[in-house]
Amino acid sequence: MKYIDEFQDPELARRLLDDIHTTVTRPWALMEVCGGQTHTIIRHGIDQLLPEQVRLIHGPGCPVCVTPLEVIDKALAIAARPGVIFCSFGDMLRVPGTDRDLFRVRSEGGDVRVVYSPLDALRLAQENPDREVVFFGVGFETTAPPNAMTVYQARRLGISNFSLLVSHVRVPPAIEAIMTSPDCQVQGFLAAGHVCSVMGVEEYPELAERHRVPIVVTGFEPLDILEGVRRTVQQLERGEHTVDNAYARAVRPEGNPAARAMLADVFEVTDRAWRGIGVIPDSGWRLSERYRDYDAEERFPVRGITTAEPAACRSGEVLQGLLKPNECEAFGTTCTPRxxxxxxxxxxxGACAAYYLYRRLGGPVSTTTAQEATTVG
Structure with a gap:
């Protein structure tokens, strides 16, 4: 398949690994800021094939994972209301709230539906004018434009029984929060290529310069990850800290102007809480004043819902890169996919899901074992 098979070539992977091994002379810690990249790394054993001096730290790159517990509980409260059709992508249905999840709400009689596009939810609103239809708008800059377009269409078509529960977050402020944390160990970033395909790269040079860290825009296949690591290590070894686009087949410097214009019209930047991390200034979006009538938090009485994170869950440390999933006492025992x-x-x-799915249940394995087990290609 074009742009898939050629980016899983094992011979090219070996060449890139050889180049990284030859280049590195000292320890470096790199963070990937995308859950999809994390899954590629763990699935293919890339972190175990790299030189011991190159350590990969998993960042807060899973949009579902960083959605705060408070917003999940608001979603559950809205979904349980009579007369509401609550729509969401499927990966939100098993995310635990304080005492239940959306699957439980559905089993108790709530009309919770899985959709494949926010426009499916808008269509449901058109077909059910006597019901309130709510779409759970979660994600980074990648999923925000279609959600913005749906609200724009609702207003243009005069559909008044549709609303959006918004929990959109932005990557650059998260990088800022990571770099200013007293516990920060990150020396370079693999930036998420799909985010940059929408927003471009103009927000990153100032971050790279101020914090003196290289930021390499990276794709999602094994060779993308290895090339991103190679370019980041090369910069670190040379003492450089610039923004480098290693995903030029999908990312233009200016991003997608039409998508950015839609975001600027429908949303406005706001402070946003991240699950397990806390509030990061200017790290999210909310509906702008022009579209505030479509805000589910304004339409339903959920403003007073507050929550406390469960003490046994250390996902906040995982999302900050302070803890590997299999270093958590609950991992694989009291905390499993079930x-x-x-x-x-x-x-x-999710990083924990990746470690569980690909059986990364214990501590690190030897390089020899990783080379025997790798599925690159």
Whole structure:
């Protein structure tokens, strides 16, 4: 398949690994800021094939995982209301709230539906004018444009029984929060290529310069990850800290102007809480004043819902890169995909889910074992 098979070539992977091994002379810690990249790394054993001096830290790149518990509980409260059709992508249904999840709400009689596009939810609103239809708008800059377009269409078509529960977050402020944390160990970033395909790269040079860290825009296949690591290590070894686009087949410097214009019209930047991390200034979006009538938090009485994170779940440390999933006492025991304590265990992009799915249950394995077990290609 074009742009898939050629980016899983094992011979090219070996060449890139050889180049990284030859280049590195000292320890470096790199963070990937995308849950999809994390799954590629763990699935293919890339972190175990790299030189011991190159350590990969998993960042807060799973949009489902960083959705705060408070917002999950608001979603549950809205979904349980009579007369509401609550729509969501499937990966949100098993994310635990304080005492239940959306599957439980559905089993108790709530009309919870899985959709494949926010426009499916808008269509349901058109077909059910006597019902309130709510779409759970979660994600980074990648999923925000279609959600914005749906609200724009609702207003243009005069559909008044549709609303959006918004929990959109932005990557650059998260990088800022990571770099200013007293516990920060990160020396370079693999930036998420799909985010940059929408927003471009103009927000990153100032971050790279101020914090003196290289930021390499990276794709999602094994060779993408290895090339991103190679370019980041080369910069670190040379003492450089610039923004480098290693995903030029999909990312233009200016991003997608039409998508950015839609975001600027429908949303406005706001402070946003991240699950297990806390509030990061200017790290999210909310509906702008022009579209505030479509805000589910304004339409339903959920403003007073507050929550406390479960003490047994250490997903906040995982999302900050301070803890590997298999270093958590609950991992694989009291916390499994069947009995999750947090979203990182059930989301398709969660780090805990990746470690569990690909049987990374114990400590690190030897390089020899990793080379024998790798599935690159």
């Amino acid at each position: 009995t999750p304590l947090g979203a990182t265990m059930v989301s398709s992009e």
